[in-house]
């Protein structure tokens with residue numbers, strides 16, 4: 001369901017303070033915020049982090065690496081170069097204006113241009129272009145660089161690119177701090193946590209705090225101002241829990257409640273699920289092979305075991321029936337396929353620990369389970 005407008009943003013308790021503290025202490029030059037899709041990473045950046053940084057007098061540069069994830073290196077370099085270009089043309093305009101004014105004042109008032117044009121011939125080596133653009137942008141201003149969905153760079157085709165990024169970031173230490181967001185834990189591990197990871201230990205991880213009680217109360221006020229619906233707070237809390245505490249989904253349910261104007265929360269949840277089924281949450285499942293679907297069903301169980309455990313094997317074997325013998329290798333290839341489809345992701349907590357990121361799919365599976373099983 002695409003909604004015409006967003007419900008008001010609700011702040012993430014304490015997160016902004018935590019991030020700023022890392023930067024101000026100088027303890028780390030970077031901060032990573034990794035959380036599943038649709039949880040509110042970009043919203044936090046736009047509604048809290050960027051305004052706070054500007055208030056501190058920092059310049060902010062925001063680059064979304066997801067939009068061109070097929071060529072993330074080029075996306076980053078071109079975004080930085082475009083910003084340089086934009087700022088220089090802005091500066092040129094200002095200079096011209098000054099020159100005109102100075103000339104009007106009389107001779108001797110010429111303004112000398114201090115701009116250093118940066119060369120960015122498209123055929124230049126990408127690593128050099130990265131260095132030139134970021135160095136030009138930062139200058140000697142306190143700068144916050146935000147790399148949204150940075151795991152896209154984990155798939156960078158050029159081995160040296162991320163290493164070069166780290167080098168230029170380090171070079172600009174004292175002026176530049178970096179905020180990395182991402183939604184893939186595999187990406188997080190491969191970029192920051194493993195010994196041989198290119199950005200290993202260069203950033204401090206922070207956790208996106210769940211929205212709580214006060215958020216639910218805020219949504220109830222919003223609802224009460226716009227409809228006659230009487231909704232019980234505990235019921236709304238339960239729904240938020242079922243929705244994996246995903247604010248976007250709760251916002252959508254609230255809109256269903258406003259439209260229905262009756263306070264029937266079960267029916268609003270139905271409408272929400274229906275909308276997501278139509279948007280494709282269900283059809284993804286119907287395209288899966290039996291063993292893949294069985295693995296999904298396993299992961300939809302609350303407190304499910306890790307996927308290679310004996311318990312998991314027998315669950316999957318049971319689900320697919322006698323027609324196919326289930327072995328760990330088969331589960332492994334099913335998991336690979338499901339991860340590729342963005343249906344599951346490793347939690348990173350222990351090996352073989354996977355979960356379903358998409359709440360709509362998860363709820364759908366649970367529902368099938370309770371009606372069929």
Ligand SMILES: Nc1ncnc2c1ncn2[C@@H]1O[C@H](COP(=O)(O)OP(=O)(O)OP(=O)(O)O)[C@@H](O)[C@H]1O
Pocket residue numbers: 006007008009010011012035036037038039040041042043044183247248249251
């Ligand atoms: N703190 C919040 N208060 C209210 N609504 C929120 C909040 N955070 C997120 N949302 C809602 O959830 C939607 C998705 O959030 P956002 O795009 O920030 O998530 P994301 O984690 O960046 O997702 P993705 O991984 O897809 O980029 C927002 O458009 C907004 O409607």
Ligand SMILES: [Mg+2]
Pocket residue numbers: 041042043148
């Ligand atoms: Mg985002």
